[in-house]
Amino acid sequence: MKQDICLAVRRFISENFLFRDDGEAITHDASLLDAGIIDSTGVLELVSFLETTFGIAVQDEEMLPENLDSIRAISNYVSRKLESSKAQLVV
Amino acid sequence: MCGIAGYFALSPRPLAPREVLSRMVEAVRHRGPDDSGLYYDGRAALGHRRLSIIDLSGGRQPLSSADGRLWVTFNGEIFNYVELREDLIARGRAFRTKSDTETILHAYAEFGPQCVQSFNGDFAYALWDRSNHRLVIARDRMGVRPLYYTVHQGVLVFASEVKSLFQYPGLRPELDPLGLDQCFTFWAPLAPRTAFKNIYELPAGYQLVAEQGVVKIAPYWTLSYPARGERAGMSEGEAEEHVKTLLADATRIRMRADVPVGAYLSGGFDSSATTALAKEHNERLRTFSLEFESPELDESAYQRTLVAALGTDHSALRCKGPDIAANFPAVIRHTERPVVRAAPAALFLLSRQVRDHGFKVVLTGEGADEVFGGYDIFKEALVRRFWAREPQSKWRPLLLRRLYPYLGGLQSQPAAYLEAFFRTGLAHADDPLFSHLPRFALTRRISQFYSPELRTTINGYDPLDDLRAQLPAEFGKWHPLSRAQYLETRCLLPGYILSSQGDRVAMAHAVEGRFPFLDHRVVELGAALPPGLKVRGLREKYVLRRALGRELPREIVERPKQPYRAPDSESFVHEGAPGYVDALLSPEAIARTGYFEPRAVTRLVKKCRAMRGAVSAGDNMAFMAILSTQLVHSSYVEPLI
Numbered sequence: 001m002k003q004d005i006c007l008a009v010r011r012f013i014s015e016n017f018l019f020r021d022d023g024e025a026i027t028h029d030a031s032l033l034d035a036g037i038i039d040s041t042g043v044l045e046l047v048s049f050l051e052t053t054f055g056i057a058v059q060d061e062e063m064l065p066e067n068l069d070s071i072r073a074i075s076n077y078v079s080r081k082l083e084s085s086k087a088q089l090v091v
Numbered sequence: 092m093c094g095i096a097g098y099f100a101l102s103p104r105p106l107a108p109r110e111v112l113s114r115m116v117e118a119v120r121h122r123g124p125d126d127s128g129l130y131y132d133g134r135a136a137l138g139h140r141r142l143s144i145i146d147l148s149g150g151r152q153p154l155s156s157a158d159g160r161l162w163v164t165f166n167g168e169i170f171n172y173v174e175l176r177e178d179l180i181a182r183g184r185a186f187r188t189k190s191d192t193e194t195i196l197h198a199y200a201e202f203g204p205q206c207v208q209s210f211n212g213d214f215a216y217a218l219w220d221r222s223n224h225r226l227v228i229a230r231d232r233m234g235v236r237p238l239y240y241t242v243h244q245g246v247l248v249f250a251s252e253v254k255s256l257f258q259y260p261g262l263r264p265e266l267d268p269l270g271l272d273q274c275f276t277f278w279a280p281l282a283p284r285t286a287f288k289n290i291y292e293l294p295a296g297y298q299l300v301a302e303q304g305v306v307k308i309a310p311y312w313t314l315s316y317p318a319r320g321e322r323a324g325m326s327e328g329e330a331e332e333h334v335k336t337l338l339a340d341a342t343r344i345r346m347r348a349d350v351p352v353g354a355y356l357s358g359g360f361d362s363s364a365t366t367a368l369a370k371e372h373n374e375r376l377r378t379f380s381l382e383f384e385s386p387e388l389d390e391s392a393y394q395r396t397l398v399a400a401l402g403t404d405h406s407a408l409r410c411k412g413p414d415i416a417a418n419f420p421a422v423i424r425h426t427e428r429p430v431v432r433a434a435p436a437a438l439f440l441l442s443r444q445v446r447d448h449g450f451k452v453v454l455t456g457e458g459a460d461e462v463f464g465g466y467d468i469f470k471e472a473l474v475r476r477f478w479a480r481e482p483q484s485k486w487r488p489l490l491l492r493r494l495y496p497y498l499g500g501l502q503s504q505p506a507a508y509l510e511a512f513f514r515t516g517l518a519h520a521d522d523p524l525f526s527h528l529p530r531f532a533l534t535r536r537i538s539q540f541y542s543p544e545l546r547t548t549i550n551g552y553d554p555l556d557d558l559r560a561q562l563p564a565e566f567g568k569w570h571p572l573s574r575a576q577y578l579e580t581r582c583l584l585p586g587y588i589l590s591s592q593g594d595r596v597a598m599a600h601a602v603e604g605r606f607p608f609l610d611h612r613v614v615e616l617g618a619a620l621p622p623g624l625k626v627r628g629l630r631e632k633y634v635l636r637r638a639l640g641r642e643l644p645r646e647i648v649e650r651p652k653q654p655y656r657a658p659d660s661e662s663f664v665h666e667g668a669p670g671y672v673d674a675l676l677s678p679e680a681i682a683r684t685g686y687f688e689p690r691a692v693t694r695l696v697k698k699c700r701a702m703r704g705a706v707s708a709g710d711n712m713a714f715m716a717i718l719s720t721q722l723v724h725s726s727y728v729e730p731l732i
Contacts, residue, residue: 016698019539019691036536041707 005054005075012049013071017042028072033065043068050074056081093152094119094140094598095164096250097217098259099226102304103134104245107260112136114258119251122166122598128152130162135219135226137164142601144168144348144451150190157187160222161196166251167214167236168605169194170344175209199227207298207311211344211611215293217249225302232312233458233609234282234295234585237594241290247301252595253290253427257727262289264727266720268548271686274429275537275716276554279586281561283308286428286723295585312611313563314580316573316618323621327634330624333616334638341610342368345454352605353377353445354454356405357655358393360632361456361465363401363647364639365607369454370401378403379445379453381410381437385704388656393647400644408444410437412662416669419662423722425599426591430719431534431712437657439596446600453597457588458608461580462617463635464572464625465652472526472575473626479520523559523566526575531555536709537716540687540695558582572622580614592655659711660699663718674732675721683731684724687717 006028013026017037032038038046046068047058056078067077096115100106109131116127116138123140130137130153139152145168153164169175172191175198180186184197191212198206199218204227213235218227228249230238239256240249248259257264267288270280280286282294293299296312317323325333346352346369354366356378370376378398383389391407398405415436422436423429445453460466519525541549558578566574589606597604607613617625624634631652640648663672674680676696678689699706699714706714725731 015694019694020688036532039533039707039709041709045702045707 002075002079005078006071008053009050009071009074009078012046012053013037016045016049026071029070031065031069033069038068046074050078054078054082056085093142093166094122094251094255095138095166095215095217096255097135097137097164098246098248099135099219099301101242101245101247101301101306106131106133106136107246109136111259112138115250115255116140118255118258121601122251124601126151128164130155130164130219132221134224135162135221137162137217137219139164142451142598142603144350144603145172146188146190147349149188150192152192154188154190154192154196156196156200157185160220161199162219162221163192163195163199163216165192165195165214165216167212167216167231168347168603169210169212169214170347170610171209171211173344173347204229204298204300205311213605213609215251223302225300227301228293228299229311230293230295230297232296232314232611233580233606233614234589235594235604235606235609237590238293239285239290240293240299242306247306252425253285253287254424254727256290265289266686266724266728268545269552269554271429271545271720272538272549272552273554273557275431276531276535277558277582277586278431278534279428279582279590281554281558281582282585287727295581314577314614314618315563315565316569316577318565318568319570319573323619323624327624327637330620330634331638334613334634337610337613337616338364338607338639339368339371341607341613342454343372345605345607345610346372348452350451351377351449352452352454353379353448353450354403355441355456355604356380356394356397356403357456358390358397358647359456359653360636360640360643360647360650361459361608363397363456363643364459364635365454365456366397366403367401367639367642368607370403376401376403377448377450378405379441379448379450380405380407381441382407383410383437383657384412385658388658390653393650396644397647400647406444406448408441410440410657412658412665413667414440415657415662416672419718420671420722420726421599422596423719424726425595426719427595427723427727428591428719429716429723430587430591431537431716432592433657433659433662433715434655435591435596436662437655438592439599442597442600442602445602451601452603452605455604455606456608457593457604458584458606458614459632459635460652461576461584462608462614463620463632464576464622465632465635466579466654467631467652468526468530468579469572469575469626470631471529472571475525476520476571523562523574524555524578526571527578533709534712537713540691540713540717542685542688545686570622572626573618576618576625660706660714661703663714664696664700664703671732672718675725676718680721680731681717684721684728686720686724692717 112129119140123142125143126141128139137153153162155162169191172194175194179197186193207229213231215230215236215238237251239253250256256262265288270284270286273280283291285292296310298311299308354369356362356366380394382391415433419436422439627633636648681687681689681692
C-alpha cells in the first residue's frame with residue numbers, strides 16, 4: 001500500500017516538477033525544497049494532487065516540510081491520514 | 092527618433108557597397124517611417140530612417156556641419172537642446188536648422204567627444220569626424236535607445252537593431268548559449284553580450300571611439316551611490332522640494348515636440364504622476380491604457396479614477412489572450428531576444444493603438460521604481476535582511492506576505508514554504524547579489540529544460556559570478572537598498588523594461604516613449620537620497636509619494652505597486668491558439684533547435700494546459716522563455732514554420 005503511494009507520488013513529482021527523467025532520480029529522503037524541486041506554489045499543487053488522488057483533506061497546519069518535503073515524508077503522511085480516517089470510520 | 096545604421100573601416104580598405112547600407116537602413120524602416128537618408132564616402136557609411144518629431148522640415152539626416160567635416164546619424168532626442176543651442180550660439184556657432192540633431196554637431200565641434208556629457212536626453216548616435224578620421228558612437232545613460240555593433244573583417248558595423256546588422260555581408264545569426272543563460276537568469280543578457288554570438292550591445296552610458304585602427308569603449312557616466320552611513324546633506328523637506336522641481340523640469344523639456352505628445356496611464360502611481368505633470372503643459376492631454384480580462388491584472392478602475400480626476404482625453408485598449416498570442420511572433424522579431432513574460436506583447440498592442448490615434452510620442456512612468464525604491468524586491472530584500480539577523484524567527488518572515496498583495500496565489504501559500512522560498516540565500520547576506528537571489532533562482536529554473544548539448548556548452552559558466560565581477564569596486568560600501576537599486580537599474584531596466592517592454596515594442600509602431608523619471612538629474616538625485624527617504628518601513632517610494640502625491644487621488648497614492656503583467660502561458664494554450672505554438676513547441680522543433688530537452692518541454696506544455704490560469708510563476712517563465720527562444724531562432728537563424 002505504501003509502495004503504491006510512493007510510486008504515485010514519485011510519478012507526480014517527476015512529471016510536474018522535474019520535467020526531465022534523464023536519470024536524475026530523487027532519493028526517498030531527498031529534501032524537495034533544498035533541491036529546488038518544489039517551492040511554495042509547487043506545494044499547493046502537490047497538496048491538490050494528494051487530496052484528489054487519495055481522498056484526504058490536508059489541513060493548513062499540516063502543510064509543513066516535515067510532512068511534505070521528501071517522498072518518504074509524503075508517503076508516511078498520506079498513510080497516516082488514510083489510517084486515521086479508517087480508524088474514524090470504524091468508530 | 093528613428094533608426095540608424097552604418098559601418099566604418101577601421102583602417103583604409105574597400106567599403107561594402109551603398110546597397111548594403113540601403114538594406115541595413117530598410118531593416119529599421121518601422122522606427123522611422125517618415126523619411127530616410129544615406130551618407131557614403133568610401134570610408135564611412137551612415138544611414139538613417141526618420142520619425143519626424145522636432146523640426147519636421149529641417150531635421151533631415153544624416154546631418155552635416157556647415158563645412159561638411161562632421162556627419163551624424165542620430166536616434167533619439169536631446170531634450171535640453173534649447174538651452175545647449177543658446178549656449179553654443181553665445182560661443183559663436185551658427186545654426187542652420189531648428190533640430191536637436193544639429194546641437195550634437197556643434198557641441199562636438201566645440202567640446203570634442205566629451206560633448207556627450209552635456210546632453211540630457213535619450214539617444215544613440217554615430218558621428219563621423221572626417222578631419223580626425225574618427226567615428227564616435229554614444230548611447231544615453233539609462234539605455235533608453237538601443238545600439239548594437241560588431242567588428243567584421245576590420246569594419247565596425249553598427250545599427251539600432253540587430254536585424255539591421257544581419258543585412259551586412261558575412262554576419263550570420265547564431266544564438267549565444269551564454270547570452271541565453273543570462274536571459275534565463277537576469278531576464279536579459281548583460282550588455283555588451285546579446286542573445287547572438289559576435290553581436291554586441293553598447294552598454295548604457297558608454298561611448299565608443301574608433302580611430303587609428305583601434306576601437307575604445309568606455310563609460311562617460313556611471314551610476315553611483317553614497318557610502319553606507321554617509322550623511323545626505325539634505326533634509327526630508329529639501330529632498331521633497333528637489334524631487335518636485337526636478338521632475339517638473341524633466342517633464343517640461345520632454346514635452347518639446349512639433350507633434351502632439353500623449354501619455355501612458357497604467358493606473359499606477361508613476362504614470363499618474365507623469366500624466367499629472369504633463370497635463371500642466373497640455374490642457375487636453377491624450378492618454379492611453381491597457382485593460383485586461385483577469386481581475387488580478389486589470390487596473391482599469393484606477394485608470395478611470397485618474398482620468399476623472401485629471402480630466403484627460405482617454406482611450407483604453409482591451410487586451411485579450413488571443414491578441415497576445417496572435418502578435419507574439421512579431422513582438423519577438425522586435426525584441427530580438429527571448430523573454431520570460433508576455434507583457435511585451437501587451438505594450439506592443441498599446442503602441443499600435445497610440446499610432447492608430449495619430450500619436451508619435453508618449454510620456455510614461457518607467458524608472459520611478461528603480462530610482463526611488465519602488466519595487467517590492469527592495470522591500471523584500473530589507474525584510475530578508477531583518478530576518479537574517481534572527482534566522483530561527485517564525486514571525487519575521489511572515490512580513491513577506493505583505494509585500495505582494497496583488498499576487499493572490501502567494502497569499503494562500505503556507506507559511507513554511509513561503510519562508511523556504513525567501514530563505515534562498517539568507518545565509519548569504521553579504522553576497523552582493525543578495526537582494527536578487529530569490530528572483531534569479533526562480534528564473535534559473537528554466538535551466539531544468541536545457542538540452543544536454545546546451546548544458547555541455549555552458550558547462551562551468553556561472554552567470555551570477557559574471558555579474559558579481561562586473562559590479563563597481565565601491566559596490567560593497569553602499570547601503571543594501573542602494574545595491575538592490577543598482578542591480579535593478581543596470582540589469583533589468585535597460586535589458587528588459589526599456590528594451591523588450593519599452594523601445595522595441597513602441598518603435599515597432601514608430602512611437603517614441605519619453606521617461607521623466609530617467610532624466611539623469613532625477614536619477615542622480617534619487618541615488619543621492621538617504622535610503623530612509625526611499626523605503627521607509629515598508630512604504631516604498633516614500634519621498635516621491637510625498638512630493639507628487641498631493642495632486643493625485645488618494646487611492647492612487649495609497650495603492651500597492653502592481654507591475655505591468657499580462658497573462659503568460661494561458662495566452663497560448665487555449666482552444667484556438669495559433670498553430671505556431673504547437674509547431675514550435677513540438678518535440679521535433681525542440682530537437683531541431685537543440686536548446687531544450689524535448690520530453691521536458693512536452694511535460695511543461697501539458698502541465699500549463701492542465702493548470703491554465705493557475706500556473707506557477709516559475710513554470711510560466713519557463714514556458715515563455717522556451718517559446719520565445721524558438722521564435723528568435725525561427726525569425727533569425729532558420730525558419731521552423
